[in-house]
Amino acid sequence: MRATLGLTRPLVVRTTAVGDPGDLISRLPGVAPYAWIRHGEGLVAWGEAARVRVPPGPGRFAWARDWLAATLGEAHVDDEVRAPGSGPVAFGSFTFDPRSAGSVLVVPRAILARRDGRAWFTTIGEERLDTVSPLGDPGRIRYGDGSLTAPEWQHAVARAVRQIQSGRLEKVVLARDLTAVSENPIDVRVLLSRLARRFPECYTFSCAGLVGATPELLVRRTGETIESLVLAGTTARGTGPADDVARGAALFASEKDRQEHACAVESVREALDPLCSELKVPEEPELLVLSNVQHLASPVTGRLAAGASVLDVVEAMHPTAAVGGTPTRTALEVIRELEGMNRAGYSGPVGWIDARGDGEWGIALRCAQITGSRARLFAGCGIMGGSDPAAELAEAQAKLRVMQYALEG
Numbered sequence: 001m002r003a004t005l006g007l008t009r010p011l012v013v014r015t016t017a018v019g020d021p022g023d024l025i026s027r028l029p030g031v032a033p034y035a036w037i038r039h040g041e042g043l044v045a046w047g048e049a050a051r052v053r054v055p056p057g058p059g060r061f062a063w064a065r066d067w068l069a070a071t072l073g074e075a076h077v078d079d080e081v082r083a084p085g086s087g088p089v090a091f092g093s094f095t096f097d098p099r100s101a102g103s104v105l106v107v108p109r110a111i112l113a114r115r116d117g118r119a120w121f122t123t124i125g126e127e128r129l130d131t132v133s134p135l136g137d138p139g140r141i142r143y144g145d146g147s148l149t150a151p152e153w154q155h156a157v158a159r160a161v162r163q164i165q166s167g168r169l170e171k172v173v174l175a176r177d178l179t180a181v182s183e184n185p186i187d188v189r190v191l192l193s194r195l196a197r198r199f200p201e202c203y204t205f206s207c208a209g210l211v212g213a214t215p216e217l218l219v220r221r222t223g224e225t226i227e228s229l230v231l232a233g234t235t236a237r238g239t240g241p242a243d244d245v246a247r248g249a250a251l252f253a254s255e256k257d258r259q260e261h262a263c264a265v266e267s268v269r270e271a272l273d274p275l276c277s278e279l280k281v282p283e284e285p286e287l288l289v290l291s292n293v294q295h296l297a298s299p300v301t302g303r304l305a306a307g308a309s310v311l312d313v314v315e316a317m318h319p320t321a322a323v324g325g326t327p328t329r330t331a332l333e334v335i336r337e338l339e340g341m342n343r344a345g346y347s348g349p350v351g352w353i354d355a356r357g358d359g360e361w362g363i364a365l366r367c368a369q370i371t372g373s374r375a376r377l378f379a380g381c382g383i384m385g386g387s388d389p390a391a392e393l394a395e396a397q398a399k400l401r402v403m404q405y406a407l408e409g
């Protein structure tokens with residue numbers, strides 16, 4: 001059930017305060033990096049003190065929680081920082097579909113972190129900071145169709161629209177994939193630095209080969225406080241400032257996008273309400289402008305009623321209607337029927353949790369699964385009764401450009 005990778009048990013963990021480490025990503029020593037960075041703050045990590053595949057099924061989050069409790073609970077921890085993300089941390093990626101294999105939790109051997117002007121370094125066993133290997137450029141990239149060609153995917157969108165119009169469901173998110181092969185092996189660190197530079201307001205992440213920059217925070221838990229940023233409703237960036245503003249205004253005025261957004265917000269409210277003594281959901285969304293697209297966004301905050309860890313909250317929330325649909329169960333069926341692919345970790349929860357139960361988890365969007373010199377890129381769109389398949393394809397392509405940029409520079 002669990003791999004100890006040659007380390008003695010219990011894990012011996014030490015966190016020490018360090019001076020400003022500079023750019024966190026440039027401190028990653030080599031292959032298989034872990035990362036969670038926004039505006040230059042967050043965690044980078046490497047090595048594996050413990051790693052586990054989480055078995056698929058409805059009880060997967062509870063299983064992961066038990067594994068974590070057993071692994072981190074018995075650790076000997078010397079933590080002079082005592083902040084969210086100090087001491088031992090597990091990075092994780094869960095598949096979108098509870099039936100799919102591929103969910104994983106990893107406790108790295110070394111974690112370098114910065115938050116609110118403090119920096120620290122956590123080690124499990126003998127790990128040092130000084131072994132950065134040279135970065136490798138992926139070279140030329142060749143793209144190929146994923147599971148469906150563009151016309152096939154548009155056809156799937158049209159079928160979803162008909163199902164919505166017939167009353168089977170209200171909203172469904174349909175995604176597509178694209179394959180890429182690079183000339184040289186892909187150095188994840190190169191992708192991470194490009195993403196963090198171009199999308200500073202997104203969460204640039206890396207966990208077990210799943211790499212991306214997501215704008216969507218599923219949940220951050222800091223003690224009793226939780227925060228979430230719900231996104232749904234998208235338009236392209238304009239050709240200039242005036243066009244940008246006009247497109248943003250049109251997004252706000254679009255009945256279809258407002259309704260699509262309302263479905264996502266409602267799903268988050270329903271999931272969080274039973275866990276919270278206080279929950280603030282804005283009445284009106286705001287606009288989140290990224291370098292490739294603009295989204296309707298609703299920042300939600302809450303106070304947890306009783307001792308739920310961030311993973312408990314993730315369990316209650318996933319999948320929100322930002323990536324599944326409304327109603328959830330029917331949307332999952334329609335996704336399985338129409339998408340023709342396994343989403344794997346795309347649109348699943350990705351993030352980290354510490355031994356106190358604090359952590360940050362995003363929805364794995366604008367991402368790719370990287371294996372050697374191959375990448376599988378993903379993007380999806382919320383489909384409503386009034387959706388136009390060609391417009392949805394264009395939106396998916398705009399979202400795919402995030403990872404195309406990361407690969408090509």
Ligand SMILES: C=C(O[C@@H]1C=C(C(=O)O)C=C[C@H]1O)C(=O)O
Pocket residue numbers: 173175216231232233234295322323347365366378379380381382383399
């Ligand atoms: C599904 C994706 O994005 C989601 C869908 C959105 C939409 O349809 O408007 C917007 C943001 C995300 O919640 C994706 O990026 O792949």
